[in-house]
Amino acid sequence: MLSLTVADPEEIEHLIDQIKSLRIFARQQALDISFRMLAEVSGESQRNLALLMTELGAVQKAFTRARSKDSVRRARAAELLGLVNPVGAVDALITLSSDSNREVRMVATRALGRTDTQLAIRQLERLFQQPRSVPSWISGSALLDTASPVDFELSKYLGHPSPVVRQNAVTIASLMPRSDTGLLLGRCLLDDPDRLVRVMAARALGRVQMRVGVEPLTTAALSDPHKSVRIAATQALAQLPSPWTSDALVYLKSPKMDPAVQRAALPAPHGV
Amino acid sequence: MDFLSNFYVALQAGFAQFVAATALPLLLYFLLINSSYLGLVLLAGIKFVKHLRRASFSLDRTVAASPLTPSVSVIMSAFNEEAVIVSSVRSVLDLRHPHHELIVVNDGSTDATLQALIDGFGLVNDTRPIALTIPLLGSIRGVWTSPHANLRLTVVDSDNSGKTDSINCALNIARNDLIAIVDADSILDPDALIKVSQPFADDPDRVIASGGVVRVANGSQVLNGRVVNVRMPSRLLPQIQAVEYLRAFLLGRAGWSQLEALILISGAFGMFRRDVVMAIGGMDTSSIGEDFELVMRMHEWMRKQTNKYRVVFVVEPVSWTEVPETFSALARQRRRWHRGLWEVLWKYKRMSFNPRYGVVGMLAVPYYWFFELLAPVLEIAGLIIVPLGLVLGVIDPVYVVFFILIAYVYAVIVTLAAMVIEEASFHRYDHWSDLWKALFSAVAENFGYRQLTAIWRVQGWWQAIRGREASWGEMNRSGFNVQPAGKQSL
Numbered sequence: 001m002l003s004l005t006v007a008d009p010e011e012i013e014h015l016i017d018q019i020k021s022l023r024i025f026a027r028q029q030a031l032d033i034s035f036r037m038l039a040e041v042s043g044e045s046q047r048n049l050a051l052l053m054t055e056l057g058a059v060q061k062a063f064t065r066a067r068s069k070d071s072v073r074r075a076r077a078a079e080l081l082g083l084v085n086p087v088g089a090v091d092a093l094i095t096l097s098s099d100s101n102r103e104v105r106m107v108a109t110r111a112l113g114r115t116d117t118q119l120a121i122r123q124l125e126r127l128f129q130q131p132r133s134v135p136s137w138i139s140g141s142a143l144l145d146t147a148s149p150v151d152f153e154l155s156k157y158l159g160h161p162s163p164v165v166r167q168n169a170v171t172i173a174s175l176m177p178r179s180d181t182g183l184l185l186g187r188c189l190l191d192d193p194d195r196l197v198r199v200m201a202a203r204a205l206g207r208v209q210m211r212v213g214v215e216p217l218t219t220a221a222l223s224d225p226h227k228s229v230r231i232a233a234t235q236a237l238a239q240l241p242s243p244w245t246s247d248a249l250v251y252l253k254s255p256k257m258d259p260a261v262q263r264a265a266l267p268a269p270h271g272v
Numbered sequence: 273m274d275f276l277s278n279f280y281v282a283l284q285a286g287f288a289q290f291v292a293a294t295a296l297p298l299l300l301y302f303l304l305i306n307s308s309y310l311g312l313v314l315l316a317g318i319k320f321v322k323h324l325r326r327a328s329f330s331l332d333r334t335v336a337a338s339p340l341t342p343s344v345s346v347i348m349s350a351f352n353e354e355a356v357i358v359s360s361v362r363s364v365l366d367l368r369h370p371h372h373e374l375i376v377v378n379d380g381s382t383d384a385t386l387q388a389l390i391d392g393f394g395l396v397n398d399t400r401p402i403a404l405t406i407p408l409l410g411s412i413r414g415v416w417t418s419p420h421a422n423l424r425l426t427v428v429d430s431d432n433s434g435k436t437d438s439i440n441c442a443l444n445i446a447r448n449d450l451i452a453i454v455d456a457d458s459i460l461d462p463d464a465l466i467k468v469s470q471p472f473a474d475d476p477d478r479v480i481a482s483g484g485v486v487r488v489a490n491g492s493q494v495l496n497g498r499v500v501n502v503r504m505p506s507r508l509l510p511q512i513q514a515v516e517y518l519r520a521f522l523l524g525r526a527g528w529s530q531l532e533a534l535i536l537i538s539g540a541f542g543m544f545r546r547d548v549v550m551a552i553g554g555m556d557t558s559s560i561g562e563d564f565e566l567v568m569r570m571h572e573w574m575r576k577q578t579n580k581y582r583v584v585f586v587v588e589p590v591s592w593t594e595v596p597e598t599f600s601a602l603a604r605q606r607r608r609w610h611r612g613l614w615e616v617l618w619k620y621k622r623m624s625f626n627p628r629y630g631v632v633g634m635l636a637v638p639y640y641w642f643f644e645l646l647a648p649v650l651e652i653a654g655l656i657i658v659p660l661g662l663v664l665g666v667i668d669p670v671y672v673v674f675f676i677l678i679a680y681v682y683a684v685i686v687t688l689a690a691m692v693i694e695e696a697s698f699h700r701y702d703h704w705s706d707l708w709k710a711l712f713s714a715v716a717e718n719f720g721y722r723q724l725t726a727i728w729r730v731q732g733w734w735q736a737i738r739g740r741e742a743s744w745g746e747m748n749r750s751g752f753n754v755q756p757a758g759k760q761s762l
Contacts, residue, residue: 039333072325079329106474107329137473138331141338164476168340175339196547227405228547231447260403269396269417 001033004052005045012048016055031058038083050084059086066092071101078104082111090115094123097134109134113142121150128169131162140168144175152176154184163194170197174204182210189216189233195226202229206236211244218248227260234264288666291657301650302675305643306682312527313689319530320522320693323587335466335473336368342472343371344465345446345546349438350376350456354383358392360456363497365425369465373424375442376456380410380432389427393418398426406440406554409433415445435539436555436562443546443554452543453563457594459489459499460541464590468543471584480570481544481583483537484590485521487700488514490597499592504706504713509602511713512721513595518710519690522587529585533636535571537583539563541591548573559619561612568620571632589698599724606725607732613645614733645733648726655723680718687714 004015019030034049035058041049053059058080065077078096081089093115096108109127112120124146127139143150157169170188173181182205189201202220205213213236220233234252237245251257252265335341346364350357357376364374378386389395395416402412410433418425430441439453450472452465461467464484471479491505491514505511521538528534542563549566552573559565567583574581596602617624617640624641626633661667691710694700701707 075326075329103326103329106331110331110334135474135476137338137340137476138334140340141334144339162477167476171340235447258403259401260405263400263402266400268400268421269398269419 001030001037004034004048005037005041007048012051016052019052020056027056031056035080035083038080046083050086053080053084054086059084063088063092066096071099071104074099074101074104075107078108078111082108082114085115090117090120094119097123097127102134105134106138109139110142110145113145116147118148121146121148129157129160129165131165136162136165136168140172144172150176151178154178154181154188158184158188158192163192163197166192166194166197167200170201170204174207177208177210182208182212186213186216189220189229195224195229198224198226198229199232202232202236205233206239209240211240214240214244214248218245221248221252221261221265227258230258231260231264234261238265238267284664284666287661287664291661291666294657298650298654301642302679305647306679308639308643309523309682309686312523313686315528315530316523316526316693317689319526319587320697324697331470332463332466335470336370336463338473339370340473341370341466342450342469342476343448344369344373344450344452344469344543345442345448346372346374346452346454346465347439347442347446348374348376348454348456349379349435349442350381350385351379351432351435352381352383352385353456354381354385354388356457357385357388359497360458361389361393361425363460364454365423366462366497367460367465368462369469371448372452372465373426373446373448375426375428375445377428377430377438377441379430379435379438386416386427386429390416393423393425395419395425395427402444404444405550406443408441408444409437409557410441412441434557436557436559439562440554440557443549446546449546450543451546451549452541453539454591455540455593458486458540459494459497459592461588461590461592462498463588464541465543467586467588468541468590471582471586472543472545475582478580478582479545479584480548480574480581481537481542481567482586483525483534483542483584484586484588485525486517486538486540486591486593487521487589488517488595489592490514490594492592502700502706503703504701504709505595505597507597508713508716509599509721510595510597511709512717513602515687515691515710515713515717517595518694519687522690522693523686525585526587528636529583531631531635532582533631534583534585535567535632535636535640536564537567537585538591540593542567544570559612559615560608561616564612564616565619568616568623571629572620572623575629587697589700602725603728603731606728607735610645610648610729610732611736613640614736617641617645648729649733651723651726652730655726683718683722684714687717 004012007015019027022030031053034052038046038049062077062080065073066081068074074096078093081092093108093112097105097112099105099108109124112124121143124139124143127134128136128143143152152172154169154173157165160166170185173185185201185205185208189198189205192198192201198220202217205217217233217237221230221237224230224233237248249265253262348360348364353360361374361376376389396419398415398417402415410431413429413431416427416429426445428441428445430438443451450469452468454460468482468484471482488505488510489499490510491503492499493501493503504514525534525536539562548570552569555562556565556569596605620637623629623633624637658667658672662669662672691714
């Protein structure tokens, strides 16, 4: 199996034939090993292992098992289809991502993130808005995993009734920023009714490093009703370039502020 | 002579009446306690089967890599841990998790714990102010932090004020979404944070606390702060405790978790939502069963908020701890545990049989009252009554032998169920000799060990009722079996 992962194209056929000639249990073991290895490797090794899975009939079996009555089989099939990504995998995974079993939906959603097509991305965006169907951190992580550029429209999610979706949306937006991201994050920081969303928005503004974030961050640091938001906003301000924030930080460091806010505003000590 | 024989007859008659009156309630108690164990075994079995079926498509890797994984502040209280503190801290910092920090509180150590940390990690003095949202008993003498942004370590040096106050101290500094409380002498599995934080990511609105399996590390080999070769302890006393831990975690907690009624998360490793812990005021510094107390308080608070919530148990081994190797240390530990159990149950007595608290109030809390708190008293009573009844000839010896056989065989079966689950799920013991040791311990614990621990537990309860001051005492650790670097194998 190890030779196969590093094999040159001309050696692969021979190695696959060797594995094919193994007894049924040994062959099954080889399949199990490659299944586990697939998630850990990339590039050529991944291609070689995927070829082995296809040649040994595991991929065809996965398509069949995607319709099995057993939820574990369906989840395993989803995992394999995501790892190998054969033709037709996206359609099967989209179906599995709406499965009746939550676990299957979760695995299929994660697998969709590996398939990298616009169809998959649209399904992931749909799933992201349905946290009862799939936890939004899984659909969100899958969106972040896709190699294709995702045009993540934060405005679509800021009015979502679930605070968890809004929390994850602001984090994703900061990792896939658009020109309007800073502005939208600032609005979210000042207007969202949920304090955890506001904390996430403050952290996100610290991450995107946009000047438009300074004003909402300063306002939140000074006047948000919740201390955790004031601290998060101050920490975010301290991460921005100092020419933008020096005035605000001088004020936030002053003794009249809450010690927790002062601590967040002061730079962490540096070594000698 | 007549007086003595009359006295004997009267004693015999009185005792016979006593036995007749108590036999039925005791039999009922016996049936209930064993049926509850059986119920928990079945529930744990369901949880483990689910877990095993899921093992092939675990989401661990996604948790480990996702920026959406909740951040964790790991809190570690250290008192005189000079010998192990640097390796303990390093192993926590090396845990697989996308965003975690470590806050160590040096609880007024009289050895060089603080200096070891400063030297070991090149820490610098952090003079920034600290907001004491949770009031502290001891004062903070200084804060030390790493000057490197990628080494997320903060050390707080405080007066000696106990573990709970140290945790509160760290809570005032922690800023991440979740907090994980670990013991300085525990060894964590590399994926411990990932496994225990996943329930929070899956169900962020409802999960408020989670815990995992704590295993006994005595006898196992430790390399660079990781358990690399799992072995059973060589001495019988820790061996029996290893089996006891397996049973308690794999069956007890897994079973309660399946019922959504988990009320105890081990102090050796537990993860909690920081905002909830802060909202309830942190740890109770007056409690000796602080881990149990915290979870009970969280249950009570969440019920009052009328929010739907969950306390979750992850069936994977996440933490390894050293158990006492001497009778005196074990006695102190068991007295303290039982005392803590009593104090917490008494404090939250209003939750018992209170439908407002759901399964927790109607099932879990009463279970702890009747089958955890009361069990040692009844066991000791049995140890006195049965021999006395046999001497006085008021109890049928055949009945006694039959009763004892059933009770002990049943106990062994429950333990064996835990071991079967352990082997089927994780297969951590590679050596047959370890399995034999575990089997032997499962039987041996019924002859002396169970009775001794019952006595210590009753002593702890009695001390609490009499209001004697609680003390943690010192546990003389023999240290982990640390493998020298030269012996490291590939």
